Amino acid sequence: MAAAALVLAVARSGGRLTSTRMLLAGVAVGYALSGLTSFLVFASGSAEGARSVMFWLLGSLGLAQWDAPLAVVAVVVILTVALLAVWGRGLDALAVGDETAHTLGVSPDRFRTLLLLVVSLCVAVLVAAAGSIGFVGLVVPHLARRAVGAGHVRVVPTAALMGAILLVWADVASRVLLQPQEIPIGIITSVVGAPFLLLLIRRLHATAA
Template identity: 70%
Template sequence: MRLSRTCDVVSGGAVSLTDTLVLDEDDDLGQVAQRRRTALWIGGLSAGLLVTVVLAVGIGAVGISPGTVGRIVGHHTLGSPDAITWTQAEDSIVWQVRLPRVLLGVVVGAALAVCGVALQAMVRNLLADPYLLGVTSGASTGAAAAILFGLGAGLGENALSASAFVGALAASAAVFVVARAGGRITSLRLLMAGVAVGYALYAATSFLIFASDSAEGARSVLFWLLGSLGLARWGLPLAIVVVVVTLTLAALLLWSRRLDALAIGDETARTLGVPPTRFRIQLLIVVSLCVGAVVAASGGIGFVGLVIPHVARRFVGAAHGRVVPVAALIGAIFLVWADVAARTVLEPRELPIGIITALVGAPFLLILVRRFHAAGA
């Protein structure tokens, strides 16, 4: 309901109190409409994610109907139905192989998407993604050392994930030290430090591959570098990734207004009471831990953190309180279907999932660059 104008505009063109109330109500109406639109997107994407999980679990060399998938999952989680109408092979395929893989795809896709959102705000660069800070390169170096030279062999089947995670944390620490030179962390310093550390660690990984005498190990490293969800199993590694990603998502939602301020500029952030350097350190720590955890579990998967934030902003606007949850849902759906394509396109062989995400992301990046050019950016 619009307020009517009941007093004149004062001399000099200033707006009266009632004019301000009209403008404020228009703004409130716009916010209500935006909130409804966001709620519709979140509700629709949540339903889409649930459908995606059920369908993706059933797709593969052995096709399993959505009804059977639902009954198997319900039997293991809720104890119903009591009567088993499916084979033992179907039970093993759904519960032991595909469901953990699909769930890992959900959390990894969500994590890469929201970390991309945070990094783009942190460095004020719309082409930033989790590769930017060198975290992925650090994880790759650690994983290569584990695969080729048995680093962390005492950890058994968790050696690869643990070595990758340690490498990611070491890379984050190096970026932090380099970017903090002079006592202040700025967008440009983070960008340059991340690129420098990333290239150095990429060279280190290449050297490890070259120095190894194991051709099979080198192939394993190269496959892992392009990403795969094939290592997903029930257990501690998957639980750790779920917890880390959940906490990261909660933190970014809590910090959404700070992200809005930082994305506008350091001066605006200071004006609004957000210390840019301190907040960038907090973001760097949270994002590095999250990216390190997911890369340790799935390898290097590109373009998700670059592409998905732009799609989310196009749907719900630029405010991070809306972008973060929508980006998480879109990223989860996208990566699950990318994994379905990776394991079925050349069946029975499996493609690295990074090839699929690159095939989708590279054309999108070209379109984005053309739009920037058209806008004079």
């Protein structure tokens, strides 16, 4: 949440809060905090501890148990998905443009701030439980849009379900490929997600041309 607040502060420092400013601020803050994390790992005196931290940073479901922490994660995810689905029309308006959103009674700055806080809280809980697993959020929403259209009322729950399915199969692959060793899930999702993202970018450029 502190990182989210810092992103908002940096994005607002240049004037109006826009998606581009938030994106660039997020990249800058992310790199800064990633560098700080790497420094803490490098400065630690325990090689095994540093290895455990790096494994967690790349993502793993190995510590997931059916107890209170997992129940908290489930509640947070369900509430977040429900909220985003309820706010689907506002997301649709924001996707069209700020002027359209204003016309439809949506305040872009206020809505973006609210979205960032809610999603950051959800992501914080998930990362605390399973580490940082990349590319799922970059790949799955595009697949969901192809499956159910662009309306966020349908896209949000569909993306959540498809993301969960992808994560389960990535976890299976991480446990099977190098038995008895377990590969961090983040490596599997990156290997699968990066080529897909490059293909998507290529298609977007071809469509624009």
